[in-house]
Amino acid sequence: MKLSKVRRYRKKSKLIAALFAHSPAVMIGLCLPFLIAASVSLRAAATLSLELLAVHMGSTGVALLASYYCPRRYRLPVIVTASTLLMVVMRLLLMVLYPAIVDSLGIYIYLMAVNGLTLTQTRALEDKAKPLPVLRKAISNVLGFSAIMFLLSLFREYWGSGTLWGVPVPAPVQLPGVLVPFFGFILVGFLLAATNLINKKLLGLAIRESALREARFTVVDEDVQL
Amino acid sequence: MENSFLLFISTAITALAVENAVFARGLGMDNEVVFIKDPREGLLMGGVFGWVVFWSAWPISLTNYLLRGRSYVMIIRPPMYLIGVLAVCLLTHYLSRKYLKNEKLADEIRGTLPVATFNSVLFAVFFLSASQNFVLTQTLGYAVGSALGYTVAIFVIYYARKRLAISAVPRSFRGLPILLIYLGLLSLALYGLIGHNLPT
Numbered sequence: 015m016k017l018s019k020v021r022r023y024r025k026k027s028k029l030i031a032a033l034f035a036h037s038p039a040v041m042i043g044l045c046l047p048f049l050i051a052a053s054v055s056l057r058a059a060a061t062l063s064l065e066l067l068a069v070h071m072g073s074t075g076v077a078l079l080a081s082y083y084c085p086r087r088y089r090l091p092v093i094v095t096a097s098t099l100l101m102v103v104m105r106l107l108l109m110v111l112y113p114a115i116v117d118s119l120g121i122y123i124y125l126m127a128v129n130g131l132t133l134t135q136t137r138a139l140e141d142k143a144k145p146l147p148v149l150r151k152a153i154s155n156v157l158g159f160s161a162i163m164f165l166l167s168l169f170r171e172y173w174g175s176g177t178l179w180g181v182p183v184p185a186p187v188q189l190p191g192v193l194v195p196f197f198g199f200i201l202v203g204f205l206l207a208a209t210n211l212i213n214k215k216l217l218g219l220a221i222r223e224s225a226l227r228e229a230r231f232t233v234v235d236e237d238v239q240l
Numbered sequence: 241m242e243n244s245f246l247l248f249i250s251t252a253i254t255a256l257a258v259e260n261a262v263f264a265r266g267l268g269m270d271n272e273v274v275f276i277k278d279p280r281e282g283l284l285m286g287g288v289f290g291w292v293v294f295w296s297a298w299p300i301s302l303t304n305y306l307l308r309g310r311s312y313v314m315i316i317r318p319p320m321y322l323i324g325v326l327a328v329c330l331l332t333h334y335l336s337r338k339y340l341k342n343e344k345l346a347d348e349i350r351g352t353l354p355v356a357t358f359n360s361v362l363f364a365v366f367f368l369s370a371s372q373n374f375v376l377t378q379t380l381g382y383a384v385g386s387a388l389g390y391t392v393a394i395f396v397i398y399y400a401r402k403r404l405a406i407s408a409v410p411r412s413f414r415g416l417p418i419l420l421i422y423l424g425l426l427s428l429a430l431y432g433l434i435g436h437n438l439p440t
Contacts, residue, residue, distance in 0.1 A: 198266060203424060206420065
């Protein structure tokens with residue numbers, strides 16, 4: 015494979031890596047309850063993604079402030095209080111946008127206040143953390159979660175309900191079992207395996223690219239010597 | 241009295257098996273739970289979780305009773321639950337520091353406390369109790385059953401990981417993917433317990 019081709023492929027796959035292969039929701043299984051049980055429709059995916067965006071970004075902001083002004087042992091209660099208040103506000107806003115979906119999501123809307131992604135990442139913040147990298151990482155994590163959530167929801171809504179975004183779509187067969195959590199476990203398991211495969215492929219490409227670059231520079235060095 | 245005891249037992253069994261928070265709803269699948277290192281750690285996690293959920297159930301049940309039928313219940317409920325849980329967490333922290341003679345165990349309890357307290361299973365127990373309009377006995381039964389179910393789930397996950405680690409599994413499926421597929425099959429079995437007949 016030519017170096018330019020590898021570079022082009024790598025550029026494209028960077029986005030895939032950020033959204034799927036390197037997403038903590040996939041890599042270490044954070045936010046799994048939502049992916050397993052609540053990814054049943056695209057509207058639910060949109061609702062939960064918006065809620066996570068507000069809760070995660072807001073809590074990360076509070077955690078950043080806490081990393082400067084609050085002793086470490088009091089940080090977690092402060093962060094959970096902030097995420098709970100943000101969740102309440104977001105729930106009120108989402109009730110205006112998608113009242114039926116918020117009702118159908120039931121407890122999962124409330125549980126966003128104690129989601130694994132926010133709690134794990136804010137707890138891991140070091141003292142006086144730099145805001146920009148932390149916020150950049152937080153937004154990429156939310157985007158990664160949303161991408162996986164939409165992918166799972168697309169599959170489950172189409173095969174489970176025969177609709178897409180609530181609009182009936184002709185499907186060869188309807189399988190209501192797809193909407194039950196047990197299928198969520200299995201589907202997420204297969205998705206994780208697929209991302210492992212992508213990870214491996216990306217790693218192989220990176221190694222090949224570095225080998226090609228090394229070979230090219232060696233040739234150039236030899237030319238100079240000649 | 242007898243009726244209350246029966247209510248307690250029936251809700252506890254429901255929460256333990258049929259509505260097991262981990263297998264039936266996928267809750268509590270956080271990093272710390274999935275990757276416990278030894279059975280002692282799992283027992284400690286389950287014990288601390290059970291303690292916090294049991295004592296939090298009292299103030300939260302009272303909150304549910306006082307807020308019943310109010311229009312603003314959906315707004316005020318989450319912060320009130322958080323206050324109840326935080327109070328129990330801080331009290332446990334204080335009691336373990338003050339009265340527990342075994343320093344090592346006290347340290348371990350304090351280390352486990354944040355993970356066991358700020359956990360989706362714990363909050364789900366109370367939100368589900370409220371949505372089903374449980375009385376105090378039922379809320380306590382649901383809390384105890386969920387704590388037992390959570391502990392059982394921690395051990396099932398621990399031993400499943402141990403077995404799967406030495407099994408011949410395709411490389412891409414090793415680790416979390418195969419564990420999730422295994423849990424999916426277990427969840428399917430529990431789903432079958434509720435009773436689903438195939439058309440004949």
